[in-house]
Amino acid sequence: MTVYTDLPAQHDHTPSYTAHLGQPTGALVPIRLRTTLPVTQVSVKLVRVGEIETHPAEEVPAPANETRPGRWFEFLLPVHSAAVRYSWLLELPDDHLNLTMSGLHHVRRPFRDWFQYLSGYQAPEWAWESVFYQIFPDRFRNGDPSVSVQTGEYQYNGRDVFQVPWTTAPDWNGDIHGHYGGDLSGITEQLPYLTELGINALWLTPIFESPSNHRYDITDYRRIDPHLGGQAAFDRLIGAAAQQGVRVVLDGVFNHVGNENALFKAALASEDAPERSMFTWRSDHPLPYHAFFDVPTLPKIDYASLEARNEFWDGEEGVVRHWLRQGIAGWRLDVAHMMGVNGTDDDNLDLHRALKTAAREERADAYVFGERFFDPERALQGGGEDGAMNYHGFGLPVMQWLSGQSYTLRPSRLNGGEVVELLWDAYHALPPQMALNMFNLLDSHDVPRALYRLGQDRVRLRAAVTLLMGYPGVPCLYYGTEIGLSQTEPAAMPFCRAPMPWPDQGGTPDQWDDRLRQDVQRLIRLRRETPALQRGSLRFLLAEDDAIGYVRELDGVRVAVLASRDSRETPTTLTLPDGDWRDALSGEPVGSGTVQLRLAGGRVLIQS
Template identity: 30%
Template sequence: MKRRSMLAALALAGLGPALAADSVYDRRERDWRNGEVVYQVIVDRFAPSANLEAKRALYPAPKRLRGWDEVPAAGVQLPEYKVNSAELDFWGGDLASTSAHLSHLRDLGADVLYLNPIHLAWTNHKYDALDYQAISPEYGSRADFKRLAAQAHGLGLRVVLDGVFNHMGRNAPIFQQALADPKSPYRHWFAIGPQYAGGARVWTGFQNHPELNLEHLPVRRHLWLDRDSVLRSYLRDGADGWRLDTAYELGPRFLRELTDAAHREKPGSLVVGEIVNWPDRWLRSHDAVMGFTLRLMLFDLARGQVSGGTTGRRIDALVKTSGILPTLRSWNLLDNHDLPRLHTEFPEAAPRRLLQALQFTLPGAPNLYYGVEVGMEGGPDPANRGPMRWDRVQASHPELAWVRRLIALRREHRALRIGDHVALDGERLLAFLRHTDRPLDSRVVVANPTREPVKERLPVPDAWLMDGTPMVDVLNSAGGTPARFTLIAGLLEVEVPPQSVLVLQPRPEPMGGYDRYKRVP
């Protein structure tokens, strides 16, 4: 008998170390990618540079350097540059100023710093790369990135970079050379010809974004295959993973190739894709997706367009077709740099907080867009990309206190981070169970999206939760007596206030030494 099999047999017989103690949930818990709290930053807008005067020459016209108290405004098209003027407005943040404010992420309780593109590019958003291997000088240098990554790691934070590998920028020297010279070694890096407006195939019609020809092997070798490729060299510099812009444009075969290259270079690294499709088959190609589908399901719920029961069935289908492990690694987002800010979409506090509570209790990694914790507002791009409101970062700020409470709740309750998901059969209520291998880890989450109290009896299919167990709300218990319900024969009758979420924890009462849970696994 092999040693592992023998030890397992001894453990089952109670005669040896319990290998079963190292459960699938323990392994999930050791993997930083599962259920982490992600904090997204646009470097230009996150923190003002300490050395702005010395940098002014880096913003020549038609670029404009704005004051930190200014807000982004819609621009006009600049035909000669093939961009909108709003794309050339800068606020002056850099990697050094981001590093100086990492303590904010630590104090908030975030686990991951996700940076929008930092490579050399012409615009403020940096999705038009000129040279992937160089950092935009407004932000600093590769050495500055290494310092930021080291500082983040010292604070217990991981770092994820934005990979824009579907297209470059029209001003990229290699594109200009390829466009001008049919014999250029870069000619086949792009799709060039008179059949294309502007002379080359571009991403969704934007002339500033010529597409890369990924079928041409030298392109993929430069981006992710070679040891000195973009993807692998930044991982060695300290990045822990990549978020892939327009990942669906890369296709499943190249996504798999890229992900394998990342995992070979840094085992345990994360590759999460911007997939704005139903995610299931895409998750065979990389680790995780950004949760656009879940976001719309939750918005429909919060706006009263779909019942809680229907939303529960939709989310259950999403989790089941995606698989629990990719779901735990996928990013639960409510807003980001491409979407109106949450506080603009939902100015009323109750539905907004319902959404945020679900963002933190459903399986996945909550993705916080900088400033959401202090109630920053902003409509569609560019209004959603305003400079961080550091003047609002005060302990008394109600939104900051709420986000900290949600993060603390997630840290305290293991099942919310790495537990399985079971949909509960509600009608008006959205209800689900998060559980692990420990009975008292189980948490029942119940959301009432309506504007009136709702009472329902819910089946809770968790066999190890014992009859008569009190279930206590651990989300809304601060400063008062928490809501309390009792599990009877596997059923839980709850009454949920309007537009609110309960997170219910089993809390057996002391019975003078008697314990109903003493012989369950």
């Protein structure tokens, strides 16, 4: 693919080029282009009522304090619909060029490549300034042994639950019945550790009453699981987190319930029960109701039912509203792509729009993002989810390139050119606010641990974290990644859910890589202190088989993020954009133009 940073014509979503994001329909928004080409005229093409209109842009003085070379052109973009597609047309003495998100071209590009202006959408911009930390509560820390599940305390799906010693590695036998005893008090206890690391937002996997250790089979959505400490522990966590500047996002399991949920029990008990409509029934299958992947313990909710919609978000006491009123900052939507009506995913986007509306009515800056393993482009147009877990557009390709294997551990020869092409395609397919809302991650409770996939190579893990902390979107670390927590077996669940090896709870020094933690801490601090990394534009700088790099830019500040999958100290030759550059962490000058840099473990450069 073509790698470009200093194109002779530039336009993006940042204030230098787009005056305001999210203006309402009917507004006129100043958009600008800077070019060093010998243009005779600059115009804007926009799509209205299915046709392309062409309007001349006006040459204007460069913005105050602007030092970059070139002439500036401005056009008042009419925001005539919810999403406006536009491109720039540059007339030259003997040629003409089209500028779109995908670069400069001699021919008109598909509309998908054109710039997008999303009207009337207000992003939860606090998320752009956040670094999240995902916690699987049962495995993070036991802060109150008195509430832990006891062996034989109850049966689930015909089998006794049991307590697992904290230092025991997960195995198939434990799967969903073995409880380690992590709880909300343990999270509250370690908030100082997390804030010292630089974390200012948490995503907790489900914490509502459930019989399993993962709690995606919820029994009662309005009751915090007593084995996590109940409501009192939740209130303490939310209060302490707020005092320390940490927001908390909960996991919304709204596609299915647990089979011990009172709503499902009532529906199962009587065909006349009002709860019956909340599930989809069938006579042509051994299982008489639709369920998540036909797992009997996970009956699927049918949102053709008004009762279901009222229960979860439309009603004044709906689950979404209830917990936002109690201080959470948003929702992560489990299997967001599967929610629907009549046992299908029909009406999926309409449902997400309604859910998001309810969330924003309770909290104007609520952050709602969905679990979507695949291409989320269709779902992210401003009305529904704010973003998606960015497996498709970041985590899966980056980790596949670094590790040489897919998340299912299949061998892969993905090279740097291919991964950059995929990243760029996913990024420019979204409106700019959506791209900045994307929830970026390297691993999670559903895929193998990053360090395990990287063959326990901590140098490559540092490279992965470097790319994560610099990329557009909201970065999230899975608990323990910062100290080198790995796994013992070649699969995802349950092995990727090992307990955090706290030294005072049985962890050993070899399980706690403090140097790695310090490196991660420095990268998090850089992310949080650098606005260009939070909301800047994206352009790719480097795409070789074993090395990739990109540049973020905001208000004239440029930051280059570079990484190699070669853990050796082999230098990489690359050309930096004009200007003097230094290492953002060490302060070491690196020059400009064509340079040779060691990129093992990742490098971040800033234009000084």
